[in-house]
Amino acid sequence: STPFGIDLGTSKSVISAARNGGIDVIVNEVSNRATPSLVGFGPKNRLIGESAKNKQISNVKNTVDNIKRIVGLDFDDADLEIEKKYFTVPLVKDAATGGVSAKVRLGGEQKEFTATQLSAMLINKLKDTAHKETKANLEQVALSVPLWYNEKQRHAAADACRIAGLTPVQIVNEVTAAAVGYGVFKANELPVDEPKKIAFIDIGHSSYQISIASVKKGELKILGSAYDKHFGGRDFDYAIAEHFAKEFKDKKKLDVHENPKAFYRVLVASEKVKKVLSANSQAPFSVESLMEDVDFSSSLTREELEAYVQPLLNRVNVPIEAALKDAGLTIEDIDSVEVIGGCTRVPSLKQKLTDIFGKPLSFTLNQDEAIARGNAYICAVHSPTVRVRPFKFSDYNQDAVTFSWDKQLEDDENEIDFPRDHKVPKEFTIKFQAKQDFEASLRYTGSPIDSKPIAKWQVKGVVPKEGESEIEVKLYVGANASGWYTLDAAETREDTLVKVLVEHEDEEDAEPEYKEEKKNVKKDDLQIIVLSSSQLTESVRNEFIEVENALTSTDKLVADTEERKNTLEEYIYELRGKLEDQYKDFASEQEKETLTALLLKTEDWLYDEGEDAKKAKYIAKYEELASKGNIIRGRYLAKEQEKKEANRQKQEA
Ligand code: ATP
Ligand code: MG
Numbered sequence: 044s045t046p047f048g049i050d051l052g053t054s055k056s057v058i059s060a061a062r063n064g065g066i067d068v069i070v071n072e073v074s075n076r077a078t079p080s081l082v083g084f085g086p087k088n089r090l091i092g093e094s095a096k097n098k099q100i101s102n103v104k105n106t107v108d109n110i111k112r113i114v115g116l117d118f119d120d121a122d123l124e125i126e127k128k129y130f131t132v133p134l135v136k137d138a139a140t141g142g143v144s145a146k147v148r149l150g151g152e153q154k155e156f157t158a159t160q161l162s163a164m165l166i167n168k169l170k171d172t173a174h175k176e177t178k179a180n181l182e183q184v185a186l187s188v189p190l191w192y193n194e195k196q197r198h199a200a201a202d203a204c205r206i207a208g209l210t211p212v213q214i215v216n217e218v219t220a221a222a223v224g225y226g227v228f229k230a231n232e233l234p235v236d237e238p239k240k241i242a243f244i245d246i247g248h249s250s251y252q253i254s255i256a257s258v259k260k261g262e263l264k265i266l267g268s269a270y271d272k273h274f275g276g277r278d279f280d281y282a283i284a285e286h287f288a289k290e291f292k293d294k295k296k297l298d299v300h301e302n303p304k305a306f307y308r309v310l311v312a313s314e315k316v317k318k319v320l321s322a323n324s325q326a327p328f329s330v331e332s333l334m335e336d337v338d339f340s341s342s343l344t345r346e347e348l349e350a351y352v353q354p355l356l357n358r359v360n361v362p363i364e365a366a367l368k369d370a371g372l373t374i375e376d377i378d379s380v381e382v383i384g385g386c387t388r389v390p391s392l393k394q395k396l397t398d399i400f401g402k403p404l405s406f407t408l409n410q411d412e413a414i415a416r417g418n419a420y421i422c423a424v425h426s427p428t429v430r431v432r433p434f435k436f437s438d439y440n441q442d443a444v445t446f447s448w449d450k451q452l453e454d455d456e457n458e459i460d461f462p463r464d465h466k467v468p469k470e471f472t473i474k475f476q477a478k479q480d481f482e483a484s485l486r487y488t489g490s491p492i493d494s495k496p497i498a499k500w501q502v503k504g505v506v507p508k509e510g511e512s513e514i515e516v517k518l519y520v521g522a523n524a525s526g527w528y529t530l531d532a533a534e535t536r537e538d539t540l541v542k543v544l545v546e547h548e549d550e551e552d553a554e555p556e557y558k559e560e561k562k563n564v565k566k567d568d569l570q571i572i573v574l575s576s577s578q579l580t581e582s583v584r585n586e587f588i589e590v591e592n593a594l595t596s597t598d599k600l601v602a603d604t605e606e607r608k609n610t611l612e613e614y615i616y617e618l619r620g621k622l623e624d625q626y627k628d629f630a631s632e633q634e635k636e637t638l639t640a641l642l643l644k645t646e647d648w649l650y651d652e653g654e655d656a657k658k659a660k661y662i663a664k665y666e667e668l669a670s671k672g673n674i675i676r677g678r679y680l681a682k683e684q685e686k687k688e689a690n691r692q693k694q695e696a
Contacts, residue, residue, distance in 0.1 A: 255506025267370025
């Protein structure tokens with residue numbers, strides 16, 4: 044399968060594939076290099092990506108935006124309150140997982156879809172886009188997620204890939220993907236020995252992330268990271284929108300907050316203003332018949348915008364300082380600052396970053412595509428068939444977790460902390476004395492012992508030796524490159540006596556001499572049963588896969604039907620035109636009369652009961668017309684052929 048990378052952004056998603064020895068960004072059905080991260084629901088089918096964007100204003104109550112923000116989020120997470128403001132659909136609790144679902148109307152019915160399902164819908168659409176464009180077989184994917192995604196959110200992202208029919212080979216931190224791309228594609232500009240210390244900064248639509256990496260030719264290490272989860276382009280848009288909402292209220296006494304569609308239109312116009320202000324010092328703002336037929340136009344200057352986003356600009360330094368501290372570095376240690384993400388086009392933000400680092404920013408990477416390209420490369424690394432330029436990199440786990448097990452002996456410890464800066468992938472072993480079978484669990488460090496664990500396992504088969512009451516147990520814990528922990532194996536250990544060769548220095552000819560030594564070896568393999576995990580259970584996942592597949596076939600049927608309807612409509616006009624033109628001399632008056640009547644009848648049907656018919660009906664109607672039209676067309680083509688032949692003979696003569 045062709046290695047495939049997805050950068051699923053809050054506002055737009057970019058996809059890329061490793062093919063023909065390089066990495067290409069893949070364009071969508073309207074040749075855009077990014078697809079809106081939107082899922083809309085209509086009276087018949089779903090609208091995903093560009094089609095959702097086209098209908099977003101008229102379908103605002105059924106279009107889900109910001110999906111990435113609620114994937115894997117607990118419904119009772121405090122962040123949900125903040126997120127709600129960015130959603131135009133109701134968010135409800137998903138009873139099965141305790142997560143967030145969106146309530147929408149699809150096909151005339153009220154439906155709820157979990158955030159993971161919504162994300163899967165986007166991924167499925169992106170996969171389809173990639174498939175149509177490349178004709179390649181896509182099975183595996185590397186998908187990136189923000190640094191602040193916790194273990195549960197990472198599992199949810201992986202589940203979303205699976206629901207979309209893809210195997211997630213790695214869930215990658217977004218900034219890491221960009222940094223890896225930098226290391227791979229800029230290899231020739233990198234030092235061979237002493238690594239460069241580079242700060243990679245991504246400010247997108249909803250969040251601000253920074254990772255500091257040491258990079259040299261062929262190798263990258265993430266040294267430290269930090270983020271501001273609530274800092275991105277959408278906060279700028281809202282600041283502008285609130286300003287204009289207030290101005291509109293002051294001037295026209297109308298409150299756009301009372302009308303979701305009106306507020307949304309202000310928001311769209313505000314984003315436009317923001318972009319214009321990146322290149323100009325002043326931008327016009329105008330929305331026609333915003334509310335109650337009242338038009339609204341105004342303007343904004345760059346200085347005004349800066350004033351409105353001052354609270355954001357004032358905290359630009361915070362993640363930078365945190366990341367430096369995390370990496371054990373100071374600002375002077377940073378050799379260059381690589382900047383990506385759409386929001387870093389805002390001049391005041393660029394200025395702020397430049398001032399903090401005291402050096403010009405680098406825009407070596409493609410601001411919009413670097414992450415997707417890095418993902419495709421990382422997916423290719425996992426591919427058994429595709430060969431890539433070798434590059435060593437390790438990521439960084441943001442979560443500090445605590446692994447604990449049922450207490451076995453009164454005085455023994457029964458937990459171990461894994462701090463947040465563990466390089467991944469990595470393996471750990473844990474040894475302790477056990478009396479019997481036990482349960483082990485993983486929780487975020489600091490969270491209460493009785494809170495729902497991230498994962499829980501049962502370990503079975505612990506049998507102490509004859510006459511003993513306890514036995515040593517060894518657990519193999521993996522910290523996965525995707526950012527989650529696994530309990531890979533468990534065994535009991537025992538000491539046995541083994542013969543070892545005694546080494547004698549300087550006596551090469553001496554007789555080999557052995558001694559008996561105590562050695563700790565495996566006794567029994569233990570059975571591990573997963574009691575709970577942050578992944579979807581297989582049955583829920585299978586159910587979601589079924590729902591997704593059914594929705595995809597409905598969408599396809601609706602699209603095909605629409606296409607057939609258009610074909611029929613176009614054919615009516617085409618044939619009618621030709622009957623009076625090219626085909627004029629090739630049909631009898633009688634034939635023309637019947638066909639014209641049939642065309643009129645079909646047209647009337649099309650705009651009446653045929654407005655919403657089944658696909659087969661459109662095909663049948665088309666064929667009825669075409670069977671007659673083709674006879675006339677045949678005569679016309681024969682004549683044309685005859686003329687051509689005559690022409691040719693004339694020229695030859
Ligand atoms: P995230 O990374 O937060 O999940 P994303 O990947 O969708 O979101 P990007 O594509 O990096 O985000 O950036 C999109 C943001 O950049 C939007 O808020 C958009 O308005 C903003 N943006 C794009 N172009 C400009 C510009 N010329 N000036 C100012 N802002 C811009
Ligand atoms: Mg992004």
